[in-house]
Amino acid sequence: MTPETGILTIDLAAVAANYRLLAEKAPGKQIAASIKADAYGLGMTRVAPVLAEAGCGFFYVANMAEALPLRAIQPEAKIAVLHGLEAGDWDTVSRNRLIPVLPHLGAIRAWRDAALERQVTAPVIIFLDTGMNRLGLGPDDVAQLLDHPEWLTGLKIEFWLSHLACSDEPENPMNAAQLAALTQYLIKLPAAPLSFANSGGIFLGAQYHFDQVRPGAALYGLNPTPDQPNPMRPVVRLEAPILQVRDVVPGMTAGYGATWRSKRLGKLAVLPVGYADGLMRSLSNRGHVSFGGHLAPVAGRVSMDLVTVDVTGVPEPLRQIGAMGELIGAAREVETVAREAGTIGYEILTSLGSRYKRVYKE
Numbered sequence: 287m288t289p290e291t292g293i294l295t296i297d298l299a300a301v302a303a304n305y306r307l308l309a310e311k312a313p314g315k316q317i318a319a320s321i322k323a324d325a326y327g328l329g330m331t332r333v334a335p336v337l338a339e340a341g342c343g344f345f346y347v348a349n350m351a352e353a354l355p356l357r358a359i360q361p362e363a364k365i366a367v368l369h370g371l372e373a374g375d376w377d378t379v380s381r382n383r384l385i386p387v388l389p390h391l392g393a394i395r396a397w398r399d400a401a402l403e404r405q406v407t408a409p410v411i412i413f414l415d416t417g418m419n420r421l422g423l424g425p426d427d428v429a430q431l432l433d434h435p436e437w438l439t440g441l442k443i444e445f446w447l448s449h450l451a452c453s454d455e456p457e458n459p460m461n462a463a464q465l466a467a468l469t470q471y472l473i474k475l476p477a478a479p480l481s482f483a484n485s486g487g488i489f490l491g492a493q494y495h496f497d498q499v500r501p502g503a504a505l506y507g508l509n510p511t512p513d514q515p516n517p518m519r520p521v522v523r524l525e526a527p528i529l530q531v532r533d534v535v536p537g538m539t540a541g542y543g544a545t546w547r548s549k550r551l552g553k554l555a556v557l558p559v560g561y562a563d564g565l566m567r568s569l570s571n572r573g574h575v576s577f578g579g580h581l582a583p584v585a586g587r588v589s590m591d592l593v594t595v596d597v598t599g600v601p602e603p604l605r606q607i608g609a610m611g612e613l614i615g616a617a618r619e620v621e622t623v624a625r626e627a628g629t630i631g632y633e634i635l636t637s638l639g640s641r642y643k644r645v646y647k648e
């Protein structure tokens with residue numbers, strides 16, 4: 287029977303293999319998995335246990351709403367929350383043993399006050415900005431903190447943390463500049479372990495590894511070294527069946543806005559995947575679907591629930607009603623789809639829709 291929707295296959299064994307490969311790349315370092323945004327769209331409740339089984343005992347999520355369901359299924363793991371925790375959340379945070387990542391001096395002082403009030407020591411991670419200018423303490427903040435060591439009383443610094451802006455570009459001088467800025471901070475700040483490298487940072491070399499690395503993308507099969515062949519195992523496959531095939535003659539148009547026009551006698555096929563499923567509308571007249579390795583270009587605009595592709599060049603048995611086309615997979619790497627859509631693999635994965643039939647391969 288033809289499925290009425292796309293089939294999204296997530297290879298959990300590949301996630302575990304990717305974790306082990308990263309552990310080999312950063313020997314002796316703690317590998318903390320970035321599992322925010324529902325494990326980059328792949329399903330946190332399925333991915334986290336597999337990572338834990340592979341040896342992961344430390345997870346990063348974005349906020350409280352992600353941390354609580356993770357705690358429910360991972361009673362032992364360390365869980366750090368990248369942003370959004372406030373001292374007012376103290377009870378929930380301590381009951382669930384969450385570690386806040388503190389991004390500015392105000393947050394540091396609020397946690398210090400909350401800890402002193404309760405006469406306990408609170409585990410925290412402190413975010414240092416080394417050039418991304420997003421979250422974290424900048425040079426002036428660090429100078430103030432050094433003038434006020436009492437702001438850290440009652441806090442146990444689990445990690446100093448910083449984040450690379452250009453780790454996927456090994457030649458970018460920003461990497462060395464951030465490393466130098468971090469080293470300058472560390473000379474002056476109280477000693478504590480250090481967390482720096484994301485996926486790309488792991489591949490920049492051992493001097494970027496410090497005590498803990500925080501990969502996300504590479505675990506899920508994205509290429510941490512975009513200039514070179516992907517060392518990670520692919521995790522995601524997205525297929526969808528042909529719902530209808532029609533003959534076209536020269537001059538016929540297809541889709542909303544009639545933006546595609548046939549130049550020849552040919553065939554169009556319709557698949558039940560659209561922008562509401564994460565098939566970005568920017569793939570209109572630019573994307574491709576593979577039928578047994580034969581690429582069919584997207585013909586016209588991607589609709590909300592459907593996409594039309596030009597299957598004229600696809601051999602007959604592969605382009606019949608019910609035949610499956612591959613939108614992401616061996617013939618259609620996530621990075622390739624991202625390039626055609628004008629975005630990055632991260633956005634492709636985190637946009638994967640909720641209507642697919644999800645199949646998890648153990």
Ligand SMILES: *Cc1c(COP(=O)(O)O)cnc(C)c1O
Pocket residue numbers: 320322368449483484485486500501502503504
């Ligand atoms: C998302 C994130 C990561 C993971 O980055 P990848 O490029 O996916 O490996 C690490 N650290 C921080 C602070 C993040 O926000």
